[in-house]
Amino acid sequence: MTTAIDAVRSSFGRAMTKQHFMARFYEIFIHCNPRIPQLFRNTDMEKQRELLSQSLSMVLLFSQGNPVAKSVINRIRSSHDHKHLNISPDLYAFWVDSLIATLAECDQGFNPGLEQQWREILQVAIDHIKSGY
Numbered sequence: 001m002t003t004a005i006d007a008v009r010s011s012f013g014r015a016m017t018k019q020h021f022m023a024r025f026y027e028i029f030i031h032c033n034p035r036i037p038q039l040f041r042n043t044d045m046e047k048q049r050e051l052l053s054q055s056l057s058m059v060l061l062f063s064q065g066n067p068v069a070k071s072v073i074n075r076i077r078s079s080h081d082h083k084h085l086n087i088s089p090d091l092y093a094f095w096v097d098s099l100i101a102t103l104a105e106c107d108q109g110f111n112p113g114l115e116q117q118w119r120e121i122l123q124v125a126i127d128h129i130k131s132g133y
Contacts, residue, residue: 004117009060011114015106022049024105029098036094039087059125073125077132089130096122 015021026045030037040048055076061069080087100118104110 004121005060005064007114008117008121011103011107011109011118012056012060014109015103016053018106021102021106022052025052025099025102028101029095032098033091033094035088036091039085039091059122062128063121063124073128077129080129081132087133089133092126092130096126 018024023045026040026049030040055072058069058072062073079085096119099122100115103118104115107114
Protein backbone atom coordinates (compact mmCIF):
# COMPACT_ATOMS: atom_id res chain seq x y z
CA MET A 1 0.00 0.00 0.00
CA THR A 2 2.93 2.35 0.64
CA THR A 3 3.91 2.29 -3.02
CA ALA A 4 0.31 3.10 -4.01
CA ILE A 5 0.17 5.93 -1.47
CA ASP A 6 3.41 7.37 -2.82
CA ALA A 7 2.17 7.13 -6.41
CA VAL A 8 -1.16 8.76 -5.54
CA ARG A 9 0.52 11.47 -3.48
CA SER A 10 2.82 12.27 -6.42
CA SER A 11 -0.17 12.34 -8.76
CA PHE A 12 -1.99 14.73 -6.43
CA GLY A 13 1.07 16.97 -6.31
CA ARG A 14 1.31 17.09 -10.10
CA ALA A 15 -2.39 17.86 -10.45
CA MET A 16 -2.21 20.59 -7.83
CA THR A 17 0.42 22.43 -9.88
CA LYS A 18 -2.40 23.22 -12.29
CA GLN A 19 -4.11 26.32 -10.89
CA HIS A 20 -7.45 25.24 -12.26
CA PHE A 21 -7.42 21.70 -10.81
CA MET A 22 -9.92 22.26 -7.98
CA ALA A 23 -12.16 24.55 -10.02
CA ARG A 24 -12.16 22.04 -12.87
CA PHE A 25 -13.09 19.24 -10.47
CA TYR A 26 -16.17 21.14 -9.29
CA GLU A 27 -17.07 22.06 -12.85
CA ILE A 28 -17.14 18.36 -13.76
CA PHE A 29 -18.72 17.20 -10.51
CA ILE A 30 -21.53 19.72 -10.34
CA HIS A 31 -22.61 18.92 -13.88
CA CYS A 32 -22.36 15.12 -13.75
CA ASN A 33 -25.71 14.53 -12.05
CA PRO A 34 -28.82 16.75 -11.83
CA ARG A 35 -29.04 16.28 -8.04
CA ILE A 36 -25.61 17.72 -7.36
CA PRO A 37 -25.95 21.44 -8.23
CA GLN A 38 -28.55 21.99 -5.50
CA LEU A 39 -26.09 20.67 -2.91
CA PHE A 40 -23.79 23.61 -3.67
CA ARG A 41 -26.34 26.39 -4.18
CA ASN A 42 -25.33 28.29 -1.01
CA THR A 43 -21.68 27.28 -0.96
CA ASP A 44 -18.65 29.55 -0.98
CA MET A 45 -16.84 27.70 -3.75
CA GLU A 46 -13.45 29.23 -3.03
CA LYS A 47 -13.64 27.89 0.52
CA GLN A 48 -15.01 24.59 -0.79
CA ARG A 49 -12.00 24.17 -3.10
CA GLU A 50 -9.66 24.74 -0.15
CA LEU A 51 -11.58 22.18 1.90
CA LEU A 52 -11.35 19.64 -0.90
CA SER A 53 -7.60 20.05 -1.13
CA GLN A 54 -7.25 19.49 2.62
CA SER A 55 -9.72 16.60 2.55
CA LEU A 56 -7.83 14.80 -0.20
CA SER A 57 -4.65 15.08 1.82
CA MET A 58 -6.50 13.62 4.80
CA VAL A 59 -7.90 10.77 2.68
CA LEU A 60 -4.35 9.74 1.80
CA LEU A 61 -3.33 9.81 5.46
CA PHE A 62 -6.54 8.06 6.54
CA SER A 63 -5.75 5.07 4.36
CA GLN A 64 -2.50 4.75 6.33
CA GLY A 65 -4.29 4.83 9.68
CA ASN A 66 -3.22 8.33 10.68
CA PRO A 67 -5.20 9.36 13.81
CA VAL A 68 -5.48 13.05 12.85
CA ALA A 69 -6.81 12.08 9.43
CA LYS A 70 -9.24 9.68 11.06
CA SER A 71 -10.60 12.54 13.16
CA VAL A 72 -11.03 14.73 10.06
CA ILE A 73 -12.70 11.96 8.07
CA ASN A 74 -14.99 11.27 11.04
CA ARG A 75 -16.05 14.95 10.98
CA ILE A 76 -16.79 14.66 7.27
CA ARG A 77 -18.70 11.46 7.96
CA SER A 78 -20.83 13.24 10.55
CA SER A 79 -21.39 16.42 8.54
CA HIS A 80 -22.41 14.47 5.41
CA ASP A 81 -24.84 12.09 7.15
CA HIS A 82 -28.62 12.07 6.73
CA LYS A 83 -29.10 14.39 9.72
CA HIS A 84 -26.83 17.13 8.41
CA LEU A 85 -25.89 17.70 4.75
CA ASN A 86 -27.75 14.52 3.75
CA ILE A 87 -25.30 13.44 1.07
CA SER A 88 -26.83 10.29 -0.36
CA PRO A 89 -24.32 7.41 -0.46
CA ASP A 90 -24.90 6.87 -4.19
CA LEU A 91 -23.48 10.33 -4.95
CA TYR A 92 -19.97 9.34 -3.88
CA ALA A 93 -19.49 7.35 -7.10
CA PHE A 94 -20.05 10.57 -9.07
CA TRP A 95 -17.56 12.34 -6.82
CA VAL A 96 -14.91 9.69 -7.44
CA ASP A 97 -15.53 9.58 -11.19
CA SER A 98 -15.33 13.38 -11.37
CA LEU A 99 -12.06 13.40 -9.46
CA ILE A 100 -10.63 10.70 -11.72
CA ALA A 101 -11.70 12.64 -14.83
CA THR A 102 -10.07 15.79 -13.46
CA LEU A 103 -6.88 13.95 -12.57
CA ALA A 104 -6.76 12.50 -16.09
CA GLU A 105 -6.86 16.07 -17.44
CA CYS A 106 -4.45 17.66 -14.95
CA ASP A 107 -1.86 14.99 -14.11
CA GLN A 108 0.44 14.35 -17.07
CA GLY A 109 1.52 11.08 -15.44
CA PHE A 110 -1.99 9.71 -15.04
CA ASN A 111 -2.56 6.18 -16.38
CA PRO A 112 -4.92 3.23 -15.80
CA GLY A 113 -2.74 1.74 -13.05
CA LEU A 114 -2.65 5.04 -11.19
CA GLU A 115 -6.39 5.39 -11.62
CA GLN A 116 -6.87 2.02 -9.91
CA GLN A 117 -4.59 3.09 -7.05
CA TRP A 118 -6.55 6.32 -6.61
CA ARG A 119 -9.85 4.44 -6.61
CA GLU A 120 -8.65 1.94 -4.00
CA ILE A 121 -7.31 4.62 -1.67
CA LEU A 122 -10.37 6.84 -2.05
CA GLN A 123 -12.68 3.90 -1.41
CA VAL A 124 -11.24 3.30 2.07
CA ALA A 125 -12.36 6.77 3.23
CA ILE A 126 -15.58 6.75 1.23
CA ASP A 127 -16.67 3.44 2.71
CA HIS A 128 -16.06 4.88 6.15
CA ILE A 129 -18.02 8.05 5.38
CA LYS A 130 -20.91 6.16 3.78
CA SER A 131 -21.18 3.79 6.74
CA GLY A 132 -22.21 6.77 8.88
CA TYR A 133 -25.07 7.84 6.67
